[in-house]
Amino acid sequence: MNRVFRKVEGDSVTDIVKHTIDVLKECPYVEIHVGTDSQNHRRSTVYVTAIAYRYGNRGVHYIYHKHKMKKIKDKWTRLWNEADYSIEVANWLTSKVNVKVEIDLDYNYQEKHFSSKLVGPAVGWVESLGYKANIKPHNQIATRAADHHCR
Numbered sequence: 001m002n003r004v005f006r007k008v009e010g011d012s013v014t015d016i017v018k019h020t021i022d023v024l025k026e027c028p029y030v031e032i033h034v035g036t037d038s039q040n041h042r043r044s045t046v047y048v049t050a051i052a053y054r055y056g057n058r059g060v061h062y063i064y065h066k067h068k069m070k071k072i073k074d075k076w077t078r079l080w081n082e083a084d085y086s087i088e089v090a091n092w093l094t095s096k097v098n099v100k101v102e103i104d105l106d107y108n109y110q111e112k113h114f115s116s117k118l119v120g121p122a123v124g125w126v127e128s129l130g131y132k133a134n135i136k137p138h139n140q141i142a143t144r145a146a147d148h149h150c151r
Helices: 016-026 075-096 116-128 142-150
Strands: 005-007 031-040 044-054 060-070 101-108 132-136
Touching (some): 016 060, 031 075, 031 142, 044 075, 044 142, 101 116, 116 132
Antiparallel strands (some): 005 060, 031 044, 044 060
16 A cells, blocks of 8 residues: 555654554554545545554554545545545555454434435445444544544
């Protein structure tokens, strides 16, 4: 995968596989979450994908990848890409390291939100691949980290 992930401090993580293995050696019961958030700005769309390592009740460490592209005006496409990017990273990571990964989707099941239209198809897609899907308001660890870096 040709994505450069960074720590919160700004240091790049050159080897995500080694980083994940090191985290698992230090804390074998860590939960791994992958999530993506996006934000439209004036002329561009920013996507941030985060890999979050949750240490039970002792906190979270995460790394993230941020990329900017030409503005995507179609809301469905922009939000669907969030699931696509998260699945791509989760598939890549689980093909390299034998870990259980949960995918956090930044969609809300309440019908008043546009993203509710994507809940059924996206959750079905994620679960058909063998991952646990988390949607709002439940367990949004990676997407909260991604949201923080989207703004």
